[in-house]
Amino acid sequence: QVQVVESGGGLVQPGGSLRLSCAASGFIFSRFHIHWYRQAPGKERGLVATINSDDTTNYADSAKGRFTVSRDNVQKTVYLQMNSLKPEDTAVYFCRAQHPSVFSWDYWGQGTQVTVSS
Secondary structure (H helix, E strand, O other), X not given: XXXXXXXXXXXXXXXXXXXXEEEEEOOXXXXXXXXXXXXXXXXXXXXXXXXXXXXXXXEOOOOOOOEEEEEEOOOOEEEEEEOOOOHHHOEEEEEEEEOOOOOOOEEEXXXXXXXXXX
16 A cells, blocks of 8 residues: 655744654655655745655755755655745645656655744
8 A cells, every 4th residue: 555644843943953754655666756745825836845766855045055855765764854834835845756657656644733922
């Protein structure tokens, strides 16, 4: 059974840090690209960061210099370390596992809420 489960969200003050986790099961994790998206109320879901199966990474401009994505293929987990958080980072954060060539192998988690507020 395929599962993608996010955790680590919560309430944090501006300037603080959080580390999100995306735990996967039911597929060959190491072969998948993993993406983090976020969706704020009233806004479209947008890509935040990607870590590819070869460990290369990409970031949205809003995340560069503050967020770091990493993966542990043994634990089948991807992490999103978020530092210097701003109120505009408040959103539900989603993890997506995407196979690079089998497009139907595309799995989403349910999301974890991140709220940045004083």
